[in-house]
Amino acid sequence: MTVSPGIQVAETPASTTTSTRAASMIGDGGRLGRRAGRAKGRAGRFGLNVFAFIVIVCSIFPVYWMVNMSFTPPNQIISRNPSFLPFDFTWKNYVTAWTREAAPGQTDFPHALVSSLTVGLAVVVVGAIIAFLASIAIARFAFRGRYVFIVSVLVVQMVPGEAMMFTIYNMIDDWRLMNTLIGLFIVHLASVVPFTIWTLRGFVRGVPAELEEAAQIDGCSKAQAFWKVTFPLLAPGLVATGIFAFIQSWNEFLMALLLLKGYNLTLPPWLNSFQSATEATNWGAVMAGSTLIALPVVIFFLFVQGRMVGGLVSGAVKG
């Protein structure tokens, strides 16, 4: 039950080789490209570059516009002629976004930030532990019921959480967890764990069991072999998966909107309230708030994207 459909991650197993392939895709020469490049004339190359330029502009423009507006003073933003660079550069919008409460009686940015970080980090740590154990079980053990469990994980991952929003609301309410971060944490945890299990399973499978066996032959105990040989090789996979879980929790809007209110809002519902309350007067501050929320995600994202895409491709191609 992936709650946020916005950040989209590959949901099929990862094999380390393909992951590295995709991760290095930016640097890789592109075999198709070189040959095509030779064949095409200079005019064709120019046309391609123009096309590429259009793609780049379309991709970047909204981000650029958000950052631009966030540094523009409010009275400039509502002028009839938009300015494409913040000539009257100001930090004021950020100060407003940081200090003003979202709406009367609701949280301000720093507190929402703490809430989002608390939920996100808890989801990453607990989710990684739970999923890691499960992925070891299905990647390293052969046991009766293993196949059934794998099918269940895949099916559960596809159950749309938003279809059950009110049932989950009632459940959280019955448990007296309404308007608490623990309630939201449990909901987010359940939504990231199936995906995390499935991805980690791919990473665990990518580390040959023979390595561990060799270490055991050399005198390590089973546990030592695991911690000293396999675990370090899995660490990058764990980090990548953890970051994706964090981003998902960070961006999740629907359940946060439904379960939290007032002083406990996380960042997405904070932005929603803040926008409704201030858009008439101060768009610059709304843009500054959007930028602040986007910043950590963009940074994290650049770290992990290749790995996840590799996962999808290996799963899709192998069959």
Place this chain on the structure above:
Amino acid sequence: MSATLTEPDAAPRTPNTKPPRPPKGSAAGPRKKKPLPWAPWLLLGPSIALLGVMVVYPTIVMFVNSFTNLEIKNKMLGTAPDFVGFDNYIEVFTESDFPAVLARSLGLMVVLTVLITAIGMVVALLMTKLSKGWRLAVSIGLMLAWAMPPLSATVVFGWIFDTDYGLVNWALNTITGTQDFRGHSWLIDPWSFMMVLVIIVVWQSVPFAAVTFYAGLGQVPDEVLEASSLDGAGPWQRFRLIVLPYMRGVLTAVLVLETIWNLRIFTQVYALQQQGGLASETNILPTYLFRQGLGEFGVTAAIGVFMVILLMAISYFNVRSSLKDEAEL
């Protein structure tokens, strides 16, 4: 092409043949020397508990509730609801705007999926033909669009299409040299609302499709393309007859995932409605359900059950293709 993939198993194995099942007594498998039949279940325990409580249990509860007239007053008073059979389903499909919402969701899903897949493929093909520097620049652009939180993206696009100070209206006025677009609202009309929504979602989703397709294009063997080229196949023929068949797996995976994701969009629609759309004319399944609010839990459960069945039916293909890879350990 599978030569590029790691096969961690020690023994060579032909695809789709299951390895012999371990004998019943030593359920710990071939690699484990110690017989620990309960070890895997110990490792799986936390996940099973979590998913059982948070996914399986609410699904069952929702299914049961969908056949009752559970309301918020039952919850307040602690009284049990009555069993009403299929009344909720009949009500949802005949006496509400649910059918219209469903049709709108499916229409939007088709438009989005087609656009995302087509544009993603074009951008991926473009990336294979670019020089290193240009490709890096395109990749960075795509990453930025991909990484933007959906809510931030919607807020920005809402501002770009703003009625009074939006960039689009300003640009259209400047281009046409008139003031025709002054104060033009893009969100109040359901059709142009949907257009803005499509732009936002496509903008955010194309990077995933493009990057995935690009990685998939790397798997098309050079020799085959070269041979077909020598045999006189043009670029379109090469794409249709060689690249597409090699890409079938990737293409199917992306299509299925996009179909599912595009039916589950909530954030963008809700946030755009907040900025000036008519919710009643622009709701799709998740926002429609959300706007039913707390109250008639029986009816909302029926809508939820329908959504689950619809999405599970679509995901069937995804689950099956994921399992294909799972030729046992």
